[in-house]
Amino acid sequence: MTRDPAELLSEASGGSRAALARLITYVESGGPTQREVVARAYRAAPPYVVGLTGPPGAGKSTLTDQLIAIALERGSLGTTALGEVGVLCVDPSSPFTGGAILGDRVRMQDHATDDRVYIRSLATRGHLGGLSLAVPDAVRVLGAVGFPVVFIETVGVGQMEVDIASAADTTVVVTNPGWGDAMQANKAGLLEVADIFVINKADRAGLAETRRDLEQMLDLGVAREPRPPIVETVASTGSGTAELWDAIGAHHDHLLGDGVLAHRRRQARADLDRVLEVTVRARVGALAGMAAYDEQVARLAAGETDPYQAAETLLAES
């Protein structure tokens, strides 16, 4: 039975985790209820979003656990006061789950019984835009029910992760010593998303080389502004995690330096561009089912047109 989103939002704001879980399930599922939920969720102030991304095994979960603990202890991120902390876990590349994941494991032992923490694995169960829209929507649901800060943890550094990370205000890319080859392979993608680099497991061999590789990448490539700091951590012992928290806080304060309104405008632009792209792409996808599309493909295969001409003809007709 579909429940009324307004009622659920009110219950979730009052502390009901069951109501909150149901709202996020609606968002994952797409359809009319998703639209009703987001129509309300986007009316509330957005939370501040910290994204953590990196390959499996880099230590993101342990790091996120540490950050949650620090968040609860400090009670603020930069100038933003925080009571509750939300965590969304996403694994777009998992061939088993089609999107769900990890998350609800070891860490749950740490924080699951703490009322101030809400941890949720996200899957796409039908959302038109897949995870790249389901994640920002779920973030706004958390914001609407009172979470001032939300962490997003994604596995991997491919295009999907870049899209998801673009929903974060501060994006932390987690690497390990000896990760030189992988960084080379992903240079452009990493530079595109990273506000902060972490070298986790910094007690392992290869730290100096990895730092040098990262510095070099930042020297040569077009990184985000301001230049992403490189923080060394050993998440298993907690070493360096306070420095990481401070780096996130500093980036938060930098982003909000020109005012909350300017920041909201940037977020709004990113939100709108994401949805526009998905919507337009869906319309193009719908073209592929049309007879006119098949006709253009046949003409192309026969050398009777070129793809630019074919695309123009199709779009003019659609």
Place this chain on the structure above:
Amino acid sequence: MTRDPAELLSEASGGSRAALARLITYVESGGPTQREVVARAYRAAPPYVVGLTGPPGAGKSTLTDQLIAIALERGSLGTTALGEVGVLCVDPSSPFTGGAILGDRVRMQDHATDDRVYIRSLATRGHLGGLSLAVPDAVRVLGAVGFPVVFIETVGVGQMEVDIASAADTTVVVTNPGWGDAMQANKAGLLEVADIFVINKADRAGLAETRRDLEQMLDLGVAREPRPPIVETVASTGSGTAELWDAIGAHHDHLLGDGVLAHRRRQARADLDRVLEVTVRARVGALAGMAAYDEQVARLAAGETDPYQAAETLLAES
């Protein structure tokens, strides 16, 4: 001075490398001349395209050199006879050139004086679709002037490289022993594009582990059909390169197994989808310059609408 594309195509077909170079420059540059060139180039039969991709230092250039030598010696790729061989070199991630590259280096000593080989580095100098369209366009120019087989060499395995590789009929992903971390990080992307895996520098330590990692990836992930073979090479000595050539030939014959027309239809569909996507993205980009877009952003930032509603309003107006 812009020269007439029809004349240039005729001269290039007659063997003029200067005319060919000029045509490809037009394709890189975008604009009305590009459209005229491709309008003619897509009327001719497409060449068979072999893509090689992998991180810097994996040994792609040496491998490509070896494949060119074998191609010239054998005189055919599977069932396709070949006289001339074209090579396009692309480095989308290079921060120095914005797209140009390597290529015209060591290897030139091997083949530059051979009339049957044409090697060209590609840059995007204004093409609307960037390299993901400039590369397929340049491929068709080579096809139109008589090259039956074209190699594309790209550096890296990010989304851009995936897009470029999708223009290839057979995509070879080049790895090295000890490349386990990088493969993990790019699993989804690698599986998406690879028709053949190469472990180059197979005389180095870590070969067995890398093969095992690759086999495991293929066992668990959704790879292309048929299951990509894993070929071990030492490009510097030529060891294994004949086997690689045979694997490429086998994939070529597999692809053409259901007939040339079916293959052309697949290529045509890919070409059309690529151009549609770029065209649509450009339209979305154009929206961002409109007053109506700014108005929706302001309303979003103020919590007066949601991005789905805002996108619908904008697209209905545009």
